[in-house]
Amino acid sequence: MSEIRTETMTVNMGPQHPSTHGVLRLVLELDGEFIQSVMPTIGYLHTGIEKTAEQKKWQQVVPLVERMDYLAAQSNSLAYVLAVEKLLGLTMPKRVDDIRVLLAELQRLASHLIWLGTHAMEIGAVSMLFYAVRERELLLNINELIAGFRFFPSYFRVGGLREDLPRGFHEAVNAFLDRFPGKIDEFEGLLTKNDIFRRRTEGVGALTLEDAFQWGLVGPIARACGSDYDVRKYFPYCGYESYDFKIPIATEGDVYARYRVRVAEMRESVKICRQAIQRISPTGAFACDDTRVVPPPKDKVYTEMEALIQHFLIYSQGFTVPAGDAYVPVEGPRGEHGCYIVSDGSNRPWRVKMRAPSFMAIQALPSIVKGGLIADVVAVIGSNDVVMGDCDR
Amino acid sequence: MDANGIIESLTPLVPGAAFEAGASVDFATVYVPAEHIVATCAALRDHLTFEVLVEVTAADYLPRDPRFEVVYHLLSVPKRQRLRLKVRVGANGSVPTVQSIWRGAGWPEREVWDMFGIVFDNHGDLRRLLMPEDWEGHPARKDYPVQIRKAAQTYEPLEVSEAEFRANIERDRLKRH
Numbered sequence: 123m124s125e126i127r128t129e130t131m132t133v134n135m136g137p138q139h140p141s142t143h144g145v146l147r148l149v150l151e152l153d154g155e156f157i158q159s160v161m162p163t164i165g166y167l168h169t170g171i172e173k174t175a176e177q178k179k180w181q182q183v184v185p186l187v188e189r190m191d192y193l194a195a196q197s198n199s200l201a202y203v204l205a206v207e208k209l210l211g212l213t214m215p216k217r218v219d220d221i222r223v224l225l226a227e228l229q230r231l232a233s234h235l236i237w238l239g240t241h242a243m244e245i246g247a248v249s250m251l252f253y254a255v256r257e258r259e260l261l262l263n264i265n266e267l268i269a270g271f272r273f274f275p276s277y278f279r280v281g282g283l284r285e286d287l288p289r290g291f292h293e294a295v296n297a298f299l300d301r302f303p304g305k306i307d308e309f310e311g312l313l314t315k316n317d318i319f320r321r322r323t324e325g326v327g328a329l330t331l332e333d334a335f336q337w338g339l340v341g342p343i344a345r346a347c348g349s350d351y352d353v354r355k356y357f358p359y360c361g362y363e364s365y366d367f368k369i370p371i372a373t374e375g376d377v378y379a380r381y382r383v384r385v386a387e388m389r390e391s392v393k394i395c396r397q398a399i400q401r402i403s404p405t406g407a408f409a410c411d412d413t414r415v416v417p418p419p420k421d422k423v424y425t426e427m428e429a430l431i432q433h434f435l436i437y438s439q440g441f442t443v444p445a446g447d448a449y450v451p452v453e454g455p456r457g458e459h460g461c462y463i464v465s466d467g468s469n470r471p472w473r474v475k476m477r478a479p480s481f482m483a484i485q486a487l488p489s490i491v492k493g494g495l496i497a498d499v500v501a502v503i504g505s506n507d508v509v510m511g512d513c514d515r
Numbered sequence: 516m517d518a519n520g521i522i523e524s525l526t527p528l529v530p531g532a533a534f535e536a537g538a539s540v541d542f543a544t545v546y547v548p549a550e551h552i553v554a555t556c557a558a559l560r561d562h563l564t565f566e567v568l569v570e571v572t573a574a575d576y577l578p579r580d581p582r583f584e585v586v587y588h589l590l591s592v593p594k595r596q597r598l599r600l601k602v603r604v605g606a607n608g609s610v611p612t613v614q615s616i617w618r619g620a621g622w623p624e625r626e627v628w629d630m631f632g633i634v635f636d637n638h639g640d641l642r643r644l645l646m647p648e649d650w651e652g653h654p655a656r657k658d659y660p661v662q663i664r665k666a667a668q669t670y671e672p673l674e675v676s677e678a679e680f681r682a683n684i685e686r687d688r689l690k691r692h
Binding site for chain 2: 164165168170172173177208209211335336337338339340349351356357446447448449450451458460462464472473475477481482485486489514515
């Protein structure tokens with residue numbers, strides 16, 4: 123009898139695969155059901171936004187960077203406007219900071235809802251997606267209310283906000299905040315003690331804190347390994363130091379720990395939103411008073427020559443930013459969204475670079491899933507919460 | 516700690532390196548000579564608790580000479596501190612990889628090569644990352660033309676010519692009877 127010949131099998135997964143969150147391609151080398159190696163291929167969604175930004179004026183870049191991480195649009199643009207404001211040396215009125223904090227936290231909730239829905243769906247709990255997307259719809263409605271856009275509001279501007287809050291904003295946010303904690307209980311009731319969900323996630327894709335830092339992973343993935351690093355606490359921006367909230371941590375580092383950290387983060391975000399909405403008055407300052415950057419109010423444009431000239435200059439030439447470079451990180455839903463900008467002193471950026479948490483998470487994927495089962499790849503991709511727009515930019 | 520404080524504590528750890536403090540509006544910036552970047556990063560990680568490499572990127576300052584600056588953003592969690600390292604690189608220069616210090620440096624360095632054409636010595640996997648594999652040029656360079664029209668390039672798809680197709684059919688037919 124001849125010997126049984128064995129060989130590994132190479133399986134191509136993606137780029138058009140329902141559980142690769144867009145266009146991620148993985149070439150898996152399998153030994154039966156076990157993974158010997160993974161080679162991720164990215165770049166299918168590369169649109170050269172960083173290069174395009176160099177051709178635009180400073181203010182025109184805001185809608186562009188929002189299209190990088192399309193599930194967390196406003197944390198991208200927050201990092202960008204904070205970086206430009208750092209170079210300009212602007213400080214915002216307190217009300218602007220509070221509105222930015224509120225919108226950034228609502229954005230985190232919206233992003234975590236998509237993560238929760240898709241992650242649970244991919245490992246078998248299909249109905250979670252419908253529950254999660256139903257709640258996210260209310261957040262998109264709030265975006266529509268403030269800016270007319272549901273996905274990419276471009277509401278943050280260098281120098282403040284685009285316009286003042288609309289009527290009905292407080293009611294919409296409060297209605298959502300009253301409703302949402304009960305919904306988190308519902309989500310947890312479906313998943314946290316669900317035996318099938320736990321068997322698919324506990325002990326799967328475990329990562330040590332040392333490895334997470336080696337791979338440059340900071341954010342929810344590192345917090346599931348026991349780190350308490352969160353940009354909002356370590357390097358506060360927009361007045362986060364004045365809010366009362368906790369940083370949820372877990373120590374196991376597996377897929378289930380990441381799930382618990384993110385769900386607890388949603389509860390903390392609701393707490394921050396409640397504090398922020400109480401601080402925000404319905405009307406008031408929505409931009410700083412620096413006339414280099416912020417156009418004068420319309421009634422002055424119609425009556426004063428200087429204001430008209432200023433208005434014309436800002437909308438035709440834009441404003442210039444002092445030469446230099448700045449890196450400003452914010453805590454996005456996926457981890458540290460950082461924006462590195464370089465200015466040559468002109469009215470257009472010399473270089474804009476986004477630090478993409480998904481990029482680092484996909485890089486680390488082969489080492490996380492190696493030796494595991496092929497079905498675990500789907501669970502790990504979902505728990506790393508990768509967005510290909512963020513990764514490929 | 517400001518840039519001068521960091522240089523002071525780095526100088527005994529990396530003998531022979533000439534550090535230089537850079538101007539910045541946010542956190543300390545230190546210019547490091549390319550040949551000392553690996554030793555500097557090892558010293559920063561092991562002795563000064565900068566255990567996370569947040570990102571590696573670059574900027575093209577054409578027509579300045581040396582043309583490029585490779586930028587490393589480091590993070591120290593216990594000290595709540597950030598640090599920016601910059602390495603000046605000429606048009607045909609290269610930088611040693613810091614993958615031996617942080618494994619996560621692999622892809623960011625690949626991206627810098629892909630976008631700027633800056634070579635990282637001993638990288639081992641310096642292939643295209645975001646651009647297609649047969650792309651010409653490095654798009655983030657300042658002298659790369661922006662408004663050109665170019666058909667998207669990829670590898671040739673798996674195609675057979677008509678003659679090959681007919682030959683295949685003929686071959687199969689011969690087998691069947």
